[in-house]
Amino acid sequence: MHDVPSRAQHDVPSRAQHDVPSRAQHDDLLARRADYPILERSTYLINNSLGAMHRGTRERLTDYADLWDSVGVVAWETWFPEVRRVADLVGTALGAPAGTTVMRASVADAVASVASCFGYDGSRNRVVTTAADWPGTHYFWTAELQRLGGELVVVPFDDDGLTIDTDRLVDAIDDRTRIVSVSLVQFRTSALLDIAPVVAKAHAHGAVVLLDAYQGAGAVPVNVAAHEVDFCVGGSVKFLCGGPGNGWLYVRPDLVDSLQPTAVGWISHETPFAFDWGPIRYAEGAMRFAGGTPNVPAAYAAAPGYQAVVDVGIERIRERSMSLTQPLLESALERGFTVRSPHAAERRGGHITIDPGDAERVHHELIARKFVVDYRPGTGIRIAPHFFNTHDECMAVLDEMEKIRAGH
Ligand SMILES: Cc1ncc(COP(=O)(O)O)c(C=O)c1O
Incomplete structure (x- = not known):
């Protein structure tokens, strides 16, 4: 017992x-x-x-399969709104208003879609990150900035090899910074970042903040709206108890309509079911970051875990x-x-x-x-x-x- x-x-x-x-x-x-x-x-x-795993996940996966089996393609009438509902459920756990969060496959996928909004030529060509950040995101920035000619600034660990001093991170942000890409909670040590001074410094210098809240979501209060974070990414295998296959991306609502991601898919279009040919006309708000066909079974599987976090x-x-x-x-x-x-x-x-x-x-x-x-x-x-x-x-x-x- x-x-x-x-x-x-x-x-x-x-x-x-x-x-x-x-x-x-x-x-x-x-x-x-x-x-x-x-x-x-x-x-x-x-x-x-x-x-x-929440026991409701098993039932939900059966519901998903039953619907597919019984009505076939008509299931999309239920599946699309359900994926959006699940995205809003994540948003609730992040302090994000409804409609500002979309589901993606993973953090890697969400980060790439954010990065695709920006270029790195000219004087504002730096991405600032830390040695404590997620290796997958580090791999992405290294390759992306090599390809596009930008510069990656990695704030190193303190002498203890474990912590990153917030002041040194803040000091690394200046007028050359395009994006500050940092984790809320470090995956190795659990160290929690004081996000307020980072956002303040980034905004004062015209940079945006991409917060990886994967290790924090469902465990520590994250309020993306109150902190004026520009982008927040994560997924659901951790404290949200939603299982693999779900990444999510929040984009600040007063910023989103000025962004033109190139890593898009048909769901990013303002009228996806028109199947228009030609340059993309972006969907309003965060939906422009939705990409291609959503991972419906993963969203179904995740909902009970997310709901429990929101309810508690x-x-x-x-x-x-x-x-x-x-x-x-x-x-x-x-x-x-x-x-x-x-x-x-x-x-x-x-x-x-x-x-x-x-x-x-x-x-x-x-x-x-x-x-x-x-x-x-x-x-x-x-x-x-x-x-x-x-x-x-x-x-x-x-x-x-x-x-x-x-x-x-
Ligand atoms: C801080 C952090 N970011 C990202 C990930 C995973 O990224 P992805 O969804 O691309 O696998 C993890 C762990 O799996 C993590 O701890």
Whole structure:
């Protein structure tokens, strides 16, 4: 069973702001455990890598197949509006107004469509990113700027090899910057970026901000509208628990109609069903970024996971996440493990990266024992509880790591 234990049971020191929550406080969240069947079969603590599947996903995939099977091509009358509804559901989790978010296949796909709006000749030819960003996006910018003659500015890690100082990122932005391409939450360490000064500096110098919120969405409050982020990308395999096949892209509504992406498809046209030949007449708003035929089964699969995040509420999820990860981090330190995530809860996202020593072997053994976490070379073991996980589970994985380390 996964009862939330009293603090005395795990000897977590008293910290008013990170108290282990009483069971009653989170009864409704624990009741939702039944919606994620994998929790019955394993200690599932890797929701920043592949979020647990919602049981509604299986039904939705059957609905999708049934509709295709029963009405054939007429299914598009249901499928197109459904994909848009799912995009708006993601938008709700990001603080984006309806109609400003579109589904794409992946972050890679969404980033390429954003980049296709810009050129890099002339004096404004730089993209600013960091060494902590997603490798796939780095590969893209390296190749794109080599092809188009732009310059990639990579803000390096601090001396610890893990953190990126926000001031150094802000300092790297100037009048030569076209795009600032950064992650909200670093995938290795969970370090959380203070986005406000980055957006302020970029806008003051006429640059746009492309925020990769993949590791943050569904775990930390992201309010793209309040922060005036120009573009926000992510997908749904992580804390949104929507599974693979879905990327998404938010574009600032007061910017979007001035943009002319070249990485477009027939759905980007203002009248796609006219099948007009000739130069594209862009759809209004974010739909110009919709591209080609949408990934309908992926959107169907994702909806229950997204809906649960929206229903629980991102503020509540954040509070719950901090109440689980802070004792986890502190207990890891007490056990002598190296922690490669910021120690202050407000400076990190929803996961903790721990190196118990010999992390790769410990990770393999944890998987064999049905403690599902993951491992990133050079960094350690990532542990990512979601709102449906318990304090007990977080402590149990640490206990198991200690046992493995001791050779048991
Ligand atoms: C920060 C971040 N960006 C992007 C991705 C994935 O990008 P894509 O959807 O292109 O596979 C991940 C992880 O899978 C990630 O952690």
